[in-house]
Amino acid sequence: MDTASLSSIATATSRREMIAKSTALASVSFLPALLGSPRISSAAVGSLPELVNSNAYVQGLTINVADSVQQKQMVAFLVDGFSFEVLRQRNQDTIEETWLGFGPEQLSVPDDFELPVSSFSKYGGHASINIRYDYESKAPLYRQGDDAPGNNIAYLQLGVPGYRISQMVENAGNILDAYGLVNVVSPSGLPIRGIVGISPDPIMFVAVNCKNVQESKEFYENLGFVEQEVPYSRPSKGTTMFEPAPPKGSCYMSPSPTSMGVLLLPGKKKKTITANPAVNSLNIVYNPSSSETSSGEDKEIRVKDPSGVTVNFQSEAAFSNIEKKTR
Structure with missing residues (x-):
């Protein structure tokens, strides 16, 4: 992509425009109706x-x-291939966790963020x-070099200013195709689609x-999700091979219009989804209901969608407490 194209993308989606647009958008109440789902408060x-206007947020x-x-390999693949940052880490019992992303996860404005000086x-x-x-x-979850070890997740889409295919390969990524965009199976077995955009x-x-x-x-409507406009990272909005x-x-x-979401794709006929x-x-x-809070319940609740995604x-409160302690 030439410099002018990237410049036009950046101009069209300046951080102030992003924040202003996001603030103006409203979302519906998050009121799960599925058996076993948590009781959700109407509070933000x-x-x-x-x-x-949101009482829940897709965190990742x-x-x-x-x-x-x-x-x-997975950490290096994300950091060197897509410019992720290591945000925080935790060791608990036999489990080691590493969170990676592109900015603070906290659901509040960071103390050092200042418009228009700070970047988004x-x-x-x-x-x-x-x-x-x-x-x-x-148990081995994925044999590197193979296709993804299951097909219910088509891909995780990333819209980044640039990516490095050589670093993906060096860190055990399996490149499926790289014409206009890149489709790659990560070292863990998670399929990723990389788009050059903002x-x-x-x-x-x-x-x-x-x-x-x-x-x-x-299923997702019962969890409080609503149908939204498909998000794009390029001004062409789905009209080119660079972001179809x-x-x-x-x-x-x-x-919520400002939250990460799920793109539901029609599966291929006669092909089993695993x-x-x-x-x-x-x-x-999410923000628990007052009855759930007063009962002292604060456990994580898990449900599965029809495609087997947990x-x-x-x-x-639990998320913010852990996020702050593990930065």
């Missing part, structure tokens, strides 16, 4: 201006890795990828293959 989650993904070698990468509310390594896990948060959405898009849509539009029959769902064991969960931070709910 966090204190970011653009979340004033947790990815399983099989061993310490794969763990190191210093603002709060960024999604993250949590790489989870359990020392006691012995997005408020480069971690844009998770694309999920569905046996029945309508059934999956109803989703196939006909797709549906983009998110609890869960990718490398993907531990899609993570949602959705994990964590209260805002």
Whole structure:
């Protein structure tokens, strides 16, 4: 991409425009109706201006890795290939976790953020990828060099100013194609699609293959998600090979216009959809109801969508406490 093109993208999506646009958008209440789902308060989650009408937020993904070698490769793959930053780490019992992203995860405005001086990468509310390594896990989750070990996750889409294919390959990434954009299976087995573009948060959405898009849509509607306009990181908005539009029959769902979401894709006919064991969960931070808070409940709750994707709910208080301690 030439300098003029990148400049036009950056100009069209300046950080002030992003924040102003995000603040103006409203979202619907997040009221899960599924059995076993948490009871959600109508109060806003966090204190970011653009979340004033949101009581839940898609915070990112947790990815399983099989061993310490794969763990190191996955971190290097994201950092060197896509310019992720290591945000925080934690060792607890037999589990080691590393969170990576493109900016602060806290659901409040960071103390050192100042408009118009600070870059958007210093603002709060960024999604993250949590790489989870359990020392006691012995089962191989993914044989590097193969296709993804399951097809329910089509890809995680990243909109970044640039990427390095050589570094992806060096760190055990399996390049599927790289014409206009890059499709690569990461060292952990998570498929990733990289787009050269500018997005408020480069971690844009998770694309999920569905046996029945309508059934999956109803599942996420019961979790409080609503159909939203498909987000793009380039001004062409899906009209070129550099960032193509989703196939006909797709549906983009998110609890808020400013939150990461899920792109529901129609699966191929007569092809069984299987869960990718490398993907531990899609993570949602929510504001519990007063009854749930008063009862002292603060456990994480997990449900599965029709494609076998685990959705994990964590209260805002628990998330903020852990996020602050592990920075």
